[in-house]
Amino acid sequence: MRALVACSACRSRRRKCTSVHGSTTCLYCTERSITCIRGSGAPSLSSQGYSAPSSPPAVRQSALVGLPLPPRELCLELVELYFDFIHDKFHSIFHRPSLTEDVRQGVVPPVILFAIFALSARFSENEVFSGIAPRERSKPYYDESARLVDIRDTSITTIQACILLGGIGSCEARAFNESIYYTVACRMANLLGLSKRTGATALEQELNIRIWWTLCMVDVWSSKSVRLPRQMSHFSDLPLPIDEYTFLQWRRGAQDNIEVSSDRSSSLIAQMILLNRILMEINDAITQTVTSGTVTLVLDKTAEDLSLKLDNWYNALPEYMHNTPENLQRYASQGLGRIFVAVYLGYYHYGQLLFYQFLNDDQHSTGGNRYAKKCKEHAANLCLIVYAAQETPGCEVRYNMVGHILVIASTVQIHTLLFGTDEAEIAVARQRVVRNFQILTDMQRWWAWLDMCFVRLHIFHDMCRTSMATSFRMDEWMMKFLSEFSKPIEEKTEDSAQAALDWARNIEAYTQGPVEEQTSVSVCPSPSPRYNVLPP
Template sequence: MARGKAPKILLYGMMALSARFSKNAAFHGTDPRLRGKTYAKACANLLDWNQVSLTTIQACVLLGAIAVTEGNSASENIYYAVACRIAQLLDLPNCKMESRVEQEINIRTWWSLCMIDVWSSTGVRLPRLLPPKENVSLPIDEVVFLGMSRDRGFDETIQTSRNSSLLAEMVRLNYILQQINDFNIRVAESKLDSVAIQGDLEDLSSQLDRWLDELPDHIRDTRENLERFSALGLGRVFVAIYLGYYHFGQMLFYRFLHEDSQSTSLRTRHYANKCKEHAGRLCDIVYASETVPNCDAKYNMVGHVLVIASTVQIHSLLFESNDTNVALAKERLEKNFCILTQLCAVWPTLDVCMDRLMAFHKACRESADTSFCMDQWMVRFLVEFASPVTDKTSHASDGSQWSLAELGITSD
């Protein structure tokens, strides 16, 4: 492989994921969701399972992401599992390299796998493959990293601040997500009593608050910062951080939506409002990303988190008494529906997300009082993002098409 050039297997994998967005005339008349199939097949054909290398890890990550687009969770997890095992065999973050940039690539790849592992294993309810390692450095600042070259050895002084790294903040957040997923599963399986639930909830809530409080000013969720990272070519990474933070918050406090509609407890109201705040801010960062160049979030996971945020808006429509809040929820639902429709045009797996939203809405029509209850169906709805869900009630699906009009929402 020539230095600085990606192997064909990686190029095919990247083309398989990105061709859907191409405006090249060669794709005219071809369904965006089908454009990557030829490249995906070429990538898979070039994969050598016996090659224990960084390239194989990267190829497996790409092929896993391709499998996600098709809703093939089994293949997704197999590819990711192979990537994780090869990284362990190589001791990827600690193996000796010839240059500082190669070492940093290994570190960033390792942490990316750790984050993928939490998402993918939770989605199929399997044990995680990569246990935390305390001897692995967090990724360095992206601007510094992008300015490095392979010609630089270890002797040259390089500013390696980890207090301004976007990827490092994702890593810290991902550790909290792992705990939130475990918490929701244990609560749904009735493995925690009320005292334990309260203790764990307060601890996780504090962890989210502490993460936000400790952020340096230049990484905080402001329009100015979004525009600054956009100018650096890092706008989409910045948006991804807050999509994660707001989604993890709505996941943690979601259970209180049901309790809020059933009681007058101030504690319950406080946590239910926190869920609504996280869901609302998630919507807002998506809307903001579409107004700043090179910040738009078009990857398929956006569809899943927007579906969850949309169900929170449905809760406000059903139970909110404040007219201003009801109007805001209606406006967000309209915008989310448009965004989800656009995303569905390029990502096949988001058909499942729309079906899941339809199943949730059907549950609300049949029993609004119980549709937000944090039972095992709801946990599956929240975390198994690529898997279809059955109706929450025993009634068979009528096969009707879901639309905003069913909630009395029109675009007039």
């Protein structure tokens, strides 16, 4: 018979709760030997095994005991998945060998473990999660870690917990939660003077450096996504992280005798940091474009300088760090393939951001066509490295930010579909849009945030169908679309007559020299049939 009140496990999996007459346990829970809870209590560890916790109530009773930790074996599995797919791609705040050993010894603070589980449980194939959709596994762990975090405790542990909780907020499309947790972490790091804080050991010192730089990187894109001022300072005299291979060889208490080279160019995390500094300038340039009244115009000098910085970054890399199939395979064999891919996802995404405004044929930069081409090159290379990563074991990209950057890269392909004249290029662009859509669909099962990415892509798609002539114009709406990824975006409204007049005046005021002949069509009444590539 169907229970009058569904148990928490059946509510979580959104299925009918059925029990035998007279029994207090439903069939689902009985078959899995897990505790069947029909009240507001939290699940507990049964005597015969552990069940993935179902969603706890929105309001906890004061006497309610928190969620129990899973068995040690499952804890280790979830921690390994976290390091495989999240850590060093999203943030770098732990030393993998040390944390793994601490999990085995049972000494990791639960506030840290539950936050880690909230990020990694979605990737688990463990049978304890049977019947629970991957993207729905985060909430109980997230809620428990949020309950346990104590911002009165100004410590490294609290900073790490807040970074994790901020990351979960991003994954779950909770922009305000994300921003608040990251803000607390940044404030604590500044209060502790983490950038100058001397560690008791070389390992502790290196972790302090990595946590500080993680917050600097997070601050750049997170603050931009909610349009708030940055909080972290970039100190030129602060050492960059050491290379990952050396760092992973260190062991607690045995690393002090290792001489570390001052050359940090081989560190993948260090390269992320260098690129992040360029991203900060690109974000500022885009904001200046929109708010200064020039709308789509950025002085050629600004674009040229930032373009040169991106080129110089790549040219300064050792050859073994260049994006080649051989290097991808080599890093994968070292267990560093996903970090290598993450570096280049950043590089190509920052390039497509910088040059995106030059896709619009209303801009009057003398280098417009050249920069538009560079935008398409960066977007194409971004797609290609994602495809290569998906096909190379140990390189798969699964963290949620890939959704946003693939959406942006897809819109660049849409530009080719709309305005391209080369049939071969059009065919390739169409293939990329379709393949990107498939990848995004696959990722949607892990991340609720991907729902918002799809909404943004469809809004852009529909905008192009109704207003091709201005769909790539760098204005307030486009800035939100490109950079404010943590918040939903509304459909673009038609410009008022006054806004159109201001636009024309700005174009006239900022024209610099002769305009290059445009190869794209400036006005097109309706999209070509080749453009209809997205499902409704």
